[in-house]
Amino acid sequence: MNVYDYVIIGAGIIGLTIALELKKREPGSSVCVLEKEADVAAHASGRNSGVLHAGFYYSANSLKARFTKEGNQAMRAYCLKHGLRLNECGKLVVAKDLTELAGLEELKRRAEINGVELVWMDEDEIAAIDPNARTFRKALYSPTTASVDPVEVCQMLKHDNMAKGVAFHFYTQYRKHRGDLVFTNNGTYKCKYLINAAGLYADRIAHDYGFGREYTIIPFKGMYLKYTKNKTDVRTNIYPVPNLGNPFLGVHYTKTVDGSIKLGPTAIPAFWRENYSGFHGFSLKEFIQIAGYEAKLFITNSFHFRRLALEEMRKYIKTYFIRLGRSMVHRIDPQGFGHYLRPGIRAQLLHKASMELVQDFVIEGDHRSMHVLNAVSPAFTCSMPFAVYVVDHIMEQRGGALS
Known part of the structure; x- marks a missing residue:
C-alpha cells in the first residue's frame, strides 16, 4: 500500500501549484500526485491560451480579482527565475461601436478598483502599439498582459515538485474511496488528507466525498485557428469588449509565446467531458447527463444559453469564425488562417438549482479532504496565489480538527 500525508488528484496547474505550496509549508510531509494521463497538463492546463491575464475583468469582491494581479506577477517571476519563455506583448481591448464604449468604461472602473494598470488610448496611441488594431474612437491597453507556454510551465512545476520530494503516479485513475483509503486502477493509496484538483471530473470526486452536491460540471469546447501567413499582421493580444454576464471573453487574437498569432476561442457546449474530437472519450452516461442539463438550459434560456449555444455552433463554420476576427483589425488575410489547434475543454461549474454558470472559484472541504470545484479561466494565471488560498x-x- 502507498501511504502519504497528502494525496492530490490531478496534475494540472492547480494540482501542481498546490503540491508545491504544501511542500513549502511542510517540507517534511509526504505528498503524491495521482494523474490518469501519461504526464502533467494533458487537459485544460496544457490546452489553454497561455495568456497571463492582468485582472481587470473581474468584480472587486471576487476571488478572481483577488488572485489575478498577484498571480500574473508570481507567474512572470517564476518564468524569469527558471528561464522559461515569456512574451510581454500586452493587450488591447477594442470597441466596435458607441454602445461598447460603456463596456470599456466598466472595465476601466474595475481595473482601478482592483489596482490593475489599464490605460486609455486614442487611435494614434493604438497605432503605436499595433497599427492593425481597429476600434471605435478609443481602446484600453493592458501593459502587464503576457503570454507563456503552459505546457513548458507545467513541466517545470513537475520537475520543481519532484526535486522537493513530491511523487507522481501517472496512468492512475481515481475509482472510489473508503475512509482514508483511495482506490485507483493502479493500487490503493492511504492518506491523511486528500486534495481533489481533477478538473473535468472534480465534481464527481467531490460528490463521492459528500461535497458539491448542488453543482455539476458542464463542458465547453474551446478551439483556436492558427494564422499561418506570418507573425507580424497582429502585434499584440486584441480582445473585444466582453459580455460580463457570462464567463467567456469572446473571440480574440492571441500572441503566443513564440510570437505566432491565433484566433479564438470558441465556447461550444460539449456533450461529454472529454469531447475533443469525434467519439474520443465518449461516455454514454456522461452524454445523457450533460445533454439533459444542456437541453434544460436551452429550454429555460438561463443566462441566454440559447443564444450562446446557437452563436457558438456557428463558429464551426470557418468563414464565419474568421469574419468575427476581421472586425477587430483593419486588415487580415482570410486565406492566411491554417488549421484548428488542439482543442481544450473548460470544466465550467453549473449550479443545478438556479441553472446559472458559476463565475468564481469554488472550493469545499473538511478536515479530511478539499475539493477544487470551479478552477476556470483565469485559473492558470491565478494558480500560485490560489494554491496559497487552498492550502x-x-x-x-x-x-x-486537531484542536
Whole structure:
C-alpha cells in the first residue's frame, strides 16, 4: 500500500501549484500526485491560451480579482527565475461601436478598483502599439498582459515538485474511496488528507466525498485557428469588449509565446467531458447527463444559453469564425488562417438549482479532504496565489480538527 500525508488528484496547474505550496509549508510531509494521463497538463492546463491575464475583468469582491494581479506577477517571476519563455506583448481591448464604449468604461472602473494598470488610448496611441488594431474612437491597453507556454510551465512545476520530494503516479485513475483509503486502477493509496484538483471530473470526486452536491460540471469546447501567413499582421493580444454576464471573453487574437498569432476561442457546449474530437472519450452516461442539463438550459434560456449555444455552433463554420476576427483589425488575410489547434475543454461549474454558470472559484472541504470545484479561466494565471488560498483552508480545517 502507498501511504502519504497528502494525496492530490490531478496534475494540472492547480494540482501542481498546490503540491508545491504544501511542500513549502511542510517540507517534511509526504505528498503524491495521482494523474490518469501519461504526464502533467494533458487537459485544460496544457490546452489553454497561455495568456497571463492582468485582472481587470473581474468584480472587486471576487476571488478572481483577488488572485489575478498577484498571480500574473508570481507567474512572470517564476518564468524569469527558471528561464522559461515569456512574451510581454500586452493587450488591447477594442470597441466596435458607441454602445461598447460603456463596456470599456466598466472595465476601466474595475481595473482601478482592483489596482490593475489599464490605460486609455486614442487611435494614434493604438497605432503605436499595433497599427492593425481597429476600434471605435478609443481602446484600453493592458501593459502587464503576457503570454507563456503552459505546457513548458507545467513541466517545470513537475520537475520543481519532484526535486522537493513530491511523487507522481501517472496512468492512475481515481475509482472510489473508503475512509482514508483511495482506490485507483493502479493500487490503493492511504492518506491523511486528500486534495481533489481533477478538473473535468472534480465534481464527481467531490460528490463521492459528500461535497458539491448542488453543482455539476458542464463542458465547453474551446478551439483556436492558427494564422499561418506570418507573425507580424497582429502585434499584440486584441480582445473585444466582453459580455460580463457570462464567463467567456469572446473571440480574440492571441500572441503566443513564440510570437505566432491565433484566433479564438470558441465556447461550444460539449456533450461529454472529454469531447475533443469525434467519439474520443465518449461516455454514454456522461452524454445523457450533460445533454439533459444542456437541453434544460436551452429550454429555460438561463443566462441566454440559447443564444450562446446557437452563436457558438456557428463558429464551426470557418468563414464565419474568421469574419468575427476581421472586425477587430483593419486588415487580415482570410486565406492566411491554417488549421484548428488542439482543442481544450473548460470544466465550467453549473449550479443545478438556479441553472446559472458559476463565475468564481469554488472550493469545499473538511478536515479530511478539499475539493477544487470551479478552477476556470483565469485559473492558470491565478494558480500560485490560489494554491496559497487552498492550502490556507486545508491548514485551517486540519487545525480545527486537531484542536
